[in-house]
Amino acid sequence: MTRQLAALTLTVLMHIVCFAIMTERKYSVKRTVLIYSVFLTVFVCLSLLVSRVLFDIRSFPATVFAFTGTMLVSFVIFMMTSKDPPCKKVFLFLCYASLFCIFFCSAAMLSSIRFADKFSAAAVCTKTIIRTLLYLPAIWVYVALLRPAMREVPGVNKKIWHAISLVSFLFLIVFSLFCFIYSMNNNFREWYSLLFAATVVIYFSVLWIIFGMIRYMIKESRMELIERNLQYLQGQLKAAKENELFAKTVRHDFRHHNQNLAAMLRKGETKEALHYIEQYNESLDAARPKAFCPHVTVNAILSSFYMKAQNDGIEVEIEADVQEETAVSNMDFVAILSNLLENAVNGCKECGAHGTITVNLRTVSDKTVIVCSNPCKPGLVIENDMLQPKGIGVESMLAAARKYDGDIRYHLENGILTLCVILKT
Template sequence: MIALRYFCGFFLQIFPYAFFCMFPFRDRFRGSRKRAVFIALSIFALMVIPFCTVAQLNVGGAYKETIWNIIFYIALLLFGVMYCLVVRAKIPEKLFIFFVVMSYGFFVTSSVTFLFRSFKFESDDFMYPPVALAITLGINLVLAKPFLMLMERIRVMIEIDLETRIWGILCSLPALFMLIASIAQFLTTIDIDRNVIVHMLFVLFAIFAFIVYGVFFGVMGYICRKKEEERVSERMLEGYRKQAENNEYILEAHHEIRHHMNALSAYLNEKDYMGAEEYIHKFADDAGQLPFVTYTANTLVNSILSEFSEKAKRCKVKVDYSIIIGSQLNMEDIDLCRMLNNILENAVEGCKKVSGERRFIRLNLHSKENFLFVKCENGCDEGSLRVANGKYRSTKRDISKHGYGLKIMGEIAEKYNGILSVQVHNGLFSVTTTLCLDEKNEE
């Protein structure tokens, strides 16, 4: 039974922390995941056998606890070496994860000590009393999911590839916590080792630290999502600008056709058929064979509408544009791009869920003085719409990567002192807003 106690204690003090250290880097192993697991289990088996044997045979007499600690710290050292070699990441990233996980370990240990001494459970001369093991297991099971959520947020930070300098700064928070906690723990071993209040303060201190972690990574996660949205929008806007340049070229080519026809007429009037044939071959590729529809003088809006017209045509969706705007709008190109792109993207997706005459999109863009009126209507299947907290959500499978369209449109409307209105009635999905395009808009 003593060997079993020490096996369980060794397992609970090693396995959860090893798992949490590796979790954020699960796709960054230098070898295969199976190989990493095999190495970890090999180290565990290599160290747990002497650890349990010494306890079972009571080897060492008065020095047995020292022997246990030596074996335990050797195991930690081997796992640390494995962690550094197997994981493919920056050293500050690995250090940060390590310090955070050690903070978690300190919290669990302090909580177990606090509960064990508060209720004054009986113990013997051996480590890992059964009650303490049960409490340790319970705390780990309760905290596993929230701590994994914290590790997942850290994983997001790792994926965006922050600068090494920033990771070094981030390491200071958990490292400082561990330093203060270690000093406090050392002081308690001098004369107040059994003071329950001190251990309770350790628990509260650890809770506070994890609240700081959670808030920090919540804010950083939001910033990362906003930056990613901006990067996607920038790439999209750049694509539309290039398309607008191509459209300008096509318009110029159409304009040049008239001059080419005049030149051909001159050749034919002179009965110079060979010259006319050579002229045709020379400029055939520049004649602009692809049709191009002009919806408005605004080249960016024209590019967006042209792309979605083709997309709607492929999906057998009828599109009706009513556009009355100038060639220039007092609105940032990226905001205009995101607004129209999300409106039309949602409309096309909504039309895919219906059939026949209900597959239609009506878009109105009207500008007057400093105001821009935007209204988009499309057929929809009301039964397939997902509503949560009074708001319409994405019905796509991966909700974490979708469902931001209306939110983005709402933020843009708010930026330009407008309110986004969404209505669904009789199979008609309608999005409406009026934007104030003056120089007082927030940046």
């Protein structure tokens, strides 16, 4: 009993470690630890209840109920504690569950060489230790090679995510059957082992193809951001050309302005001359291009947004101190700012308000902080500081923020929606 309890505890602790590595934490550390503690308790109690009280530990019903019950509980915890898009969470859990089944069967085969009774305390502990050792290189591979891609890939292309999740689910069914076979039969036939090995090879080959598709989705997302960045920079180039044309016009008309001023002064019309100069200066100020900050890409996005909002009759207040060189890439600035500002303009239009959009960009210590407030339509839902449903734009912002271990929080008060983005640079 004690050894079984220790084995179950080690198993669920390994699940918790893997969940923490694979998921984007949704709640505070304290709340997440509390949820995982409840998970550990439920997992262990459910396994002991099924195998010790309701059924004989050696019976097939005990295996089925323990396996499916703990799998469902694990799925609920995984979905609950991650703030990734649902389609991405489902895929990750299915991959993890399949990997667990592979390690479960591998440990069963290896322990059967030494122990004739697979339900003995020594056999159970040995299988648990083998599974734990198999997890270690898998965790290293995921953290070093796969997690950066999974953090970056957006969850917007749901058709692809649903397709690869379906494939993963089918493999999980196959591996679950292997688990039941190995749990009930300790005399492994050679063709069982060969079939299992062949299935594992096929599964990892399919995973290789799937991660190729994920890399393609990342590349496609980057190209979209590059195109959007190019559009902003082209807008800046167009504005620069217009300013140059305006400067030529000013130089051409400057002689006429001087002649008018000279005529007024000869007549002693000093007040009229001063008023003429004030009007002339105001016209120059109105035509002067807006320069919000030294950062070229950020300034291009803010300028484009400012002109668009002005054309739509929306008042905008912008403060930015982003330096010319920053750790945040241009593409990530495009992903965050373009979606954030576009949503702000659309929010003003949808609610029919003529309020003010306020945008503030600051570099505080080692963090880049972006805050945007705008009037919004009634009925918006904020859950756990996140807009629901998220939408493609919010998913894109989240994908960019995760690269910098960042955080995005929404707050709604008195019809004003405030979004705060913090990037650790």
